[in-house]
Amino acid sequence: MPAMPDFRFSAQSLQDYVECQRRFELRYIQKLDWPAEESSPYLEFEQFRQKGNLFHQCVNQYFHHLAPQVIEKQIEDQEVLCWWQNFLAFIATQSFTFSTAETLFQTHIGGYPVVAKYDLLVLQKDGNYTIFDWKTTAREQKPKRSAFIQKMQTIIYPYVLSQCRFGHPDRNDIEPVSITLIYWFPQFPEQPETFPYSTAQQVQDEKMLADLIHEIVIKPTGDFALVEDEKRCRFCVYRSYCGRGEKAGSMYSADANLDMEFSDMDLDIENVEEIRY
Amino acid sequence: MNIQQYNSLQQEVIESEINTHLFLEGPFKSGKTSAATARLKHLADQSNPEHQILILTPQHTLSQAYQRCLLESDFPSGVIPTITTLAGLSRQFIRLFWSMISENSGFQARSASPTFLNMESAQFFMEQVCQPFLAKGYFLEVHINQARLFSQILDTMNKAALIGYPLEETAPRLTAAWNGEAIRVKHYQQSQECALAFRKFCLQNDVLDFSLQIEIFRNAILANSSLRQQFFKPYHYLIADNIEEDVPCLHDLLLELSDQIPSMLLIKDLHAGFRSFLGADPPSADRLRSICSQNFTFTEQFRVSSPMHAFQSAMTHCIMRKNSTDISPDALQAYTLQNVQFYPEMINSICDMVDHLVHEEQVPPGEIAILSPYLPDSLKFSLTTRLQSLSIPYLSTRPSRTLAEESVTNAVLVFAKHAHPQWEIPITSEELRSALMVLLPGCDIIRASLLAQNTLKANHHLEHFSTIPEFTRTRITYAMGNQFDVILDWIDQYQQSTQVPLDVFLSLLFGEVLSQPGFGLHNDIDNAVLLTRLIASIRDFRLTFQSLAEQQHIDSSQLFMETLQRGLLPASFYRDEPDLDTVTIAPAFTFLMKNKPVRYQFWLDIGDIGWWERLDQPLTHPYVLNRNWDPSKRWTDAQEYQANQSSLERLVRGLLDRCEEHVYLYVVRLNQAGINQSSPLLSGIQLFLKRTMGVKNHA
Numbered sequence: 001m002p003a004m005p006d007f008r009f010s011a012q013s014l015q016d017y018v019e020c021q022r023r024f025e026l027r028y029i030q031k032l033d034w035p036a037e038e039s040s041p042y043l044e045f046e047q048f049r050q051k052g053n054l055f056h057q058c059v060n061q062y063f064h065h066l067a068p069q070v071i072e073k074q075i076e077d078q079e080v081l082c083w084w085q086n087f088l089a090f091i092a093t094q095s096f097t098f099s100t101a102e103t104l105f106q107t108h109i110g111g112y113p114v115v116a117k118y119d120l121l122v123l124q125k126d127g128n129y130t131i132f133d134w135k136t137t138a139r140e141q142k143p144k145r146s147a148f149i150q151k152m153q154t155i156i157y158p159y160v161l162s163q164c165r166f167g168h169p170d171r172n173d174i175e176p177v178s179i180t181l182i183y184w185f186p187q188f189p190e191q192p193e194t195f196p197y198s199t200a201q202q203v204q205d206e207k208m209l210a211d212l213i214h215e216i217v218i219k220p221t222g223d224f225a226l227v228e229d230e231k232r233c234r235f236c237v238y239r240s241y242c243g244r245g246e247k248a249g250s251m252y253s254a255d256a257n258l259d260m261e262f263s264d265m266d267l268d269i270e271n272v273e274e275i276r277y
Numbered sequence: 278m279n280i281q282q283y284n285s286l287q288q289e290v291i292e293s294e295i296n297t298h299l300f301l302e303g304p305f306k307s308g309k310t311s312a313a314t315a316r317l318k319h320l321a322d323q324s325n326p327e328h329q330i331l332i333l334t335p336q337h338t339l340s341q342a343y344q345r346c347l348l349e350s351d352f353p354s355g356v357i358p359t360i361t362t363l364a365g366l367s368r369q370f371i372r373l374f375w376s377m378i379s380e381n382s383g384f385q386a387r388s389a390s391p392t393f394l395n396m397e398s399a400q401f402f403m404e405q406v407c408q409p410f411l412a413k414g415y416f417l418e419v420h421i422n423q424a425r426l427f428s429q430i431l432d433t434m435n436k437a438a439l440i441g442y443p444l445e446e447t448a449p450r451l452t453a454a455w456n457g458e459a460i461r462v463k464h465y466q467q468s469q470e471c472a473l474a475f476r477k478f479c480l481q482n483d484v485l486d487f488s489l490q491i492e493i494f495r496n497a498i499l500a501n502s503s504l505r506q507q508f509f510k511p512y513h514y515l516i517a518d519n520i521e522e523d524v525p526c527l528h529d530l531l532l533e534l535s536d537q538i539p540s541m542l543l544i545k546d547l548h549a550g551f552r553s554f555l556g557a558d559p560p561s562a563d564r565l566r567s568i569c570s571q572n573f574t575f576t577e578q579f580r581v582s583s584p585m586h587a588f589q590s591a592m593t594h595c596i597m598r599k600n601s602t603d604i605s606p607d608a609l610q611a612y613t614l615q616n617v618q619f620y621p622e623m624i625n626s627i628c629d630m631v632d633h634l635v636h637e638e639q640v641p642p643g644e645i646a647i648l649s650p651y652l653p654d655s656l657k658f659s660l661t662t663r664l665q666s667l668s669i670p671y672l673s674t675r676p677s678r679t680l681a682e683e684s685v686t687n688a689v690l691v692f693a694k695h696a697h698p699q700w701e702i703p704i705t706s707e708e709l710r711s712a713l714m715v716l717l718p719g720c721d722i723i724r725a726s727l728l729a730q731n732t733l734k735a736n737h738h739l740e741h742f743s744t745i746p747e748f749t750r751t752r753i754t755y756a757m758g759n760q761f762d763v764i765l766d767w768i769d770q771y772q773q774s775t776q777v778p779l780d781v782f783l784s785l786l787f788g789e790v791l792s793q794p795g796f797g798l799h800n801d802i803d804n805a806v807l808l809t810r811l812i813a814s815i816r817d818f819r820l821t822f823q824s825l826a827e828q829q830h831i832d833s834s835q836l837f838m839e840t841l842q843r844g845l846l847p848a849s850f851y852r853d854e855p856d857l858d859t860v861t862i863a864p865a866f867t868f869l870m871k872n873k874p875v876r877y878q879f880w881l882d883i884g885d886i887g888w889w890e891r892l893d894q895p896l897t898h899p900y901v902l903n904r905n906w907d908p909s910k911r912w913t914d915a916q917e918y919q920a921n922q923s924s925l926e927r928l929v930r931g932l933l934d935r936c937e938e939h940v941y942l943y944v945v946r947l948n949q950a951g952i953n954q955s956s957p958l959l960s961g962i963q964l965f966l967k968r969t970m971g972v973k974n975h976a
């Protein structure tokens with residue numbers, strides 16, 4: 001990988017790498033814009049993402065102390081309304097002393113910056129931290145737990161938090177055992193997936209992440225291999241560039257593993273909007 | 278962080294008590310931002326999710342030192358500081374509190390979320406709103422094109438919001454200061470009428486141009502302390518850099534926040550305020566001293582060559598006609614003055630010198646900037662063509678072509694028209710021919726013409742290649758013709774299914790056909806970039822204009838096509854240019870706002886009056902629509918002269934501050950129109966030459 005001084009690793013970019021090295025190269029190194037569709041049916045995919053984004057926006061407003069009735073006024077879609085009501089019922093059962101929503105955190109691994117954006121981070125009275133990630137899905141069934149175990153997000157989110165000191169430069173890092181990651185599904189509010197963290201896990205993750213990042217940074221351009229399993233290409237915009245088919249796969253199919261809450265991390269970080277006139 | 282690398286004054290800033298407000302000023306390159314980034318790391322060590330850091334700059338390019346600092350491996354782990362601008366803050370605020378503020382602010386459409394307009398979409402709506410006024414004969418005597426007319430009306434609206442007075446006061450303010458023909462007063466009135474109609478339109482449709490965005494943010498934040506507290510609650514530390522380039526509204530906000538945010542570092546560049554035509558207000562920034570318990574002034578400039586410093590000092594004195602008897606002989610080493618007869622001679626001379634620097638002196642191209650007051654397409658074209666032929670990489674900060682002018686745009690839109698006959702937008706034989714040359718590999722002009730002539734039928738309909746007589750098919754070649762038929766077959770199939778918006782159509786056509794092997798866009802990275810922008814632009818258009826298109830009972834794709842043909846859209850915006858090792862070709866002001874010094878500068882045609890004179894703006898006025906303007910006064914020619922002089926002095930100082938070794942000044946005897954010219958910049962250099970006549974050793 002060529003030197004890229006403004007590059008940050010994230011759960012998304014590392015996930016891309018482990019799924020297909022070539023996609024990582026095209027998307028993050030070559031920054032190749034390829035305007036093909038990612039998934040079909042196209043407008044439903046767009047609308048679903050919009051719904052996911054609206055849900056995130058409402059929850060963010062909730063944690064900025066807007067009254068739920070005021071927030072609810074902007075929801076016209078019945079499905080999102082149902083998610084929202086599920087959220088209100090769920091959050092009423094939680095207690096915490098501090099919360100921060102839609103916040104970006106960063107640490108360095110082997111000298112390279114790694115970022116994580118938490119939908120919600122809360123601190124409980126007992127000093128434990130919980131990271132919540134809201135997951136919406138286009139399918140009828142909730143994704144299986146196994147789908148999350150190996151996800152980069154499951155590894156990176158608690159790890160990044162474990163590296164923070166929060167204003168105590170001389171104090172130890174946050175105890176890994178005090179961290180929990182919860183994937184919460186507005187469509188399946190009773191079935192969250194919970195991932196407790198531990199020191200052993202942290203040690204293992206740190207090594208894995210350091211090795212992975214090292215592998216990427218020393219890999220020469222051109223050595224980023226195309227994924228063998230061509231099923232992945234059905235949900236990849238670079239399909240025609242790689243000669244891996246014509247039509248995008250359906251977002252409803254079982255092997256679709258799409259990110260419904262689209263967020264461009266670079267835009268989030270460089271939140272500097274320009275006005276020309 | 279190694280504190281030893283900073284001088285004692287910098288160390289004092291870095292280590293000052295955290296919970297206090299500091300005001301730091303100094304000239305460019307005096308180490309202010311270095312001290313600020315070191316303090317930033319210190320603050321980041323203390324920060325946590327409840328005590329976050331907010332960094333404000335007037336525009337993105339001015340935040341790069343902070344962006345880089347966050348990436349350094351010794352930057353503490355934790356919450357990433359928020360780096361933003363007034364525009365970014367206000368958008369974030371409005372998105373977050375939209376459901377609360379939309380009703381109180383008079384929005385009527387009850388949309389779930391606000392729609393923000395960019396410059397192009399604002400101009401589009403402004404055009405719609407202004408049509409009835411233009412039909413009545415408004416602005417008949419104003420001789421500027423419509424795009425400039427609308428942008429000036431929008432400018433008056435932006436000024437009202439940034440400075441903080443009601444929109445209705447614009448015409449009275451301009452009228453009170455006007456000193457010339459009475460017709461201008463009528464135009465001020467007409468402009469205000471259009472602005473108010475535009476504002477009404479925005480409120481009715483839940484769309485926000487920049488002025489409305491700022492006005493709502495300002496009113497809500499300044500009037501509602503609980504909203505302000507809620508929004509800024511996470512922030513305990515604030516750094517605002519280049520506050521002299523920011524607007525009074527931002528300064529008001531900082532004054533309001535001074536009690537809520539315990540730690541502020543406010544940084545002001547001396548001798549700047551380059552963005553004054555965008556509302557930058559250095560005197561307003563000075564008000565912020567009052568909230569700071571400590572003031573620091575850095576005077577020592579780092580890495581400044583003494584010849585350049587001497588030249589800068591002498592030149593600014595000459596421009597302002599101040600005495601400067603003791604010009605250092607060093608000043609003569611800093612520049613080269615080149616006299617040429619015509620423009621092409623100047624272009625050749627500059628490119629030859631750049632070639633010499635890059636290829637013989639091994640100067641990295643990124644250390645060279647070619648600057649002029651404006652950058653007309655013809656000038657840019659001549660420079661870039663010549664540099665290209667010399668294999669010198671360059672980056673022009675002004676895009677010269679809109680997306681509508683790109684051949685790939687035309688190519689895909691030809692087939693979009695064919696796929697949507699209900700739009701009734703004609704396809705011409707020329708555009709079809711050009712499209713075929715882009716989309717079918719190896720298709721030359723003769724084959725493309727033959728294919729176009731034989732397949733384009735009445736009613737914008739394209740016939741298949743297979744329907745052409747055998748003899749012609751052979752001349753075109755089957756390989757090419759069959760590919761053409763693949764595109765038409767795909768469109769036939771598309772027409773039998775549910776139709777989709779234009780952006781989705783193009784994306785499908787690209788992904789499923791045009792980028793597949795055997796087509797012209799297969800692995801064509803450059804055109805893919807252009808198409809990505811086009812598709813994103815159409816999608817933005819669709820999402821912004823959906824309700825308007827519904828009101829007018831036309832689909833948004835058709836509205837886009839019509840708007841494109843009128844030359845108003847789309848935005849050919851380019852995201853930030855990467856920091857590459859390339860020669861910069863830019864308007865001088867754009868270069869200043871990059872805030873990145875170079876070793877060599879070339880100033881084009883210093884006799885051009887554009888170096889001194891501001892743009893003719895018959896409907897607005899940067900000095901009158903300004904907080905520092907005394908409303909009982911009239912704007913006189915003497916004030917105009919003085920303002921231009923000061924602005925030229927600032928520009929020259931700013932440019933030379935950002936030039937580390939040598940500046941090449943070009944005087945062209947006859948301009949592009951063949952006219953002999955002069956300008957106060959040229960007069961300044963002539964006075965400098967006179968004053969240094971006795972000084973020896975000038976090469």
Ligand code: SF4
Binds near residue numbers: 020022023227236
């Ligand atoms: S199309 Fe397939 S091989 Fe190509 S980048 Fe995408 S996933 Fe990888």
